[in-house]
Amino acid sequence: MSREAYQIPTSQGAGGPGAGNAAVAGRAVDNEGLPMLYICGDCGTKFPLKRGDTIRCIECGCRVLYKERTRRMVQFEAR
Amino acid sequence: MAPSSGRVPEPESRKTVGINKETVSNTVSTDFPDNYPDGDESWDKDWFAQNLKIEFHQNDDYEAQFSLIGVDASIANAFRRILIAEIPTLAVETVFIQNNTSVVQDEVLSHRLGLIPFTGGKEGIRDWMKWWHKPVEGADQYSTTYDHNTVQLKLQVECTHNKDAAPDEKDPTKLYHNAHVYAKDIVYEPAGAQEQYFSGDNIIRPTNPDILIAKMRPGQVIDLEMHMHKGIGADHSKFSPVATASYRLMPVIKILKPILGDDAKKFQECFMPGTIKLEKVTKQHVKANKEYAGHEGEVMAAVDNPLYDTVSREVLRHPEFEGKVKLGRKRDHFIFSIESTGQWESDELFLESIKTLKTKSQKLQTQVQNMVYTYSG
Ligand SMILES: [Zn+2]
Secondary structure, eight states: OOTTTOOOOOTTTTOSOOTTOTTSOOOOOOOSSOOOEEEETTTOOEEEOOTTOOSSOTTTOOSOEEEOOOOSOEEEEOO | OOOOTTOOOOOGGGGEEEEOSSOEEOOSOOOSTTSSSSSOOSOOHHHHHHHOEEEEEEEOSSEEEEEEESOOHHHHHHHHHHHHHTSOEEEEEEEEEEEEOSSSOHHHHHHHHHTSOEEOOHHIIIIIOOOOOOOOTTSOTTTTOOTTTOEEEEEEEEOEEOTTSOTTOOOHHHHEETSEEEGGGOEEEOOGGGGGTSSGGGOOEESSTTOEEEEOOTTOEEEEEEEEEEEOTTTOGGGOSEEEEEEEEEEEEEEOSOOBHHHHHHHHHTSOTTSEEEEEOOHHHHHHOGGGTTOTTSEEEEEOOGGGOOOOOGGGGOGGGTTTEEEEEEEEEEEEEEEEOSSSOHHHHHHHHHHHHHHHHHHHHHHHHHHHHHHTO
16 A cells, blocks of 8 residues: 555544534544645754655755654543 | 420530640540430530521632531531532543644643633533533443533644744743643633523633643644533542632630730730730729739730631740640631632532532431331331
């Protein structure tokens, strides 16, 4: 499977309350459609990288890049 | 039941805890039947009603101090424990973190959010809001989540550079937007029928808007949602409606022999301000106590308001007061102090604790009756 075709698995499916009790809205998964941005380890600029691009900051040329934190929802108990 | 007519009150000496130089004596209550040859100490409803007193010293919205006089320590303590652990409030229970790039870890952030006290429409929170139950294993995560048991909150903040800041600005709160994330940044999201209970002045909001949740720097983001549920302090202290609910016993200061002149001033300074007053010895004093004879016009120490005393026992350290003063505490006089976290008013909390104890007693009553029916054949 190519990297682009990979789908992030979602365990809770639609992630909303069951039918008939839609009073409280569920959680929407909205991590699709956003370009993958990389963060420069030196200057902090965020910029997109395509396949085959050199791993290098477009602003300062730093070769250390970080991925952004995932936008996938993480659930915690407030305890 | 004992007849209440002709019953005499328990002598003060039996109701006083002795505070001595190195010991505390008479700590246990003795007002139970057959303990003393004189008088009847059995519990009597009318007698109790006659002798029970509640006096408020301070009654602000979220801070109350009052005296509860004429009950046993077990009852006063029951109220205290109910106040802390059994009166329900709303608190953040689940946090859904979409993004958090601040330096505060998700778990720590969630814990902090849980401890923030919230307030809102009383009718909605107390009567309309019901308990939330965890869905059964295998059921949908939100199958038990309704508008009448869940309150949704949102916290979405991003820290950015402030273009208008002075070039030599050093203060992060001026240099950046949202450098500090406060409780007031939390937004309530009404759902379903909540609008009619939690709108206008009744909106769900943090009691203290200036609680600092996290500090951020440009580029950092917090994006999360929260679900609040009803709970009790016994489950987690974030649900406790009080910051403190405590009591102490009323101090007793008995001046046994005259304390005059400079000694009186020193005596006054051994106690908290307002506890001891300085008076001139008058003819009445001499008439009432022969020991004052010949000291008319001199300054003497007298007890003003023992409520303020902390019972530090400082006075017992000085040899000049030896045998002149007796310290103690009234065993059936409880000075309650209730500080609310905002969902209830302090005096309402005390009434609610009485209601809770009553409900519990009624449940116990039916169980005792069942027990009697079962074992009496
Ligand atoms: Zn760079």
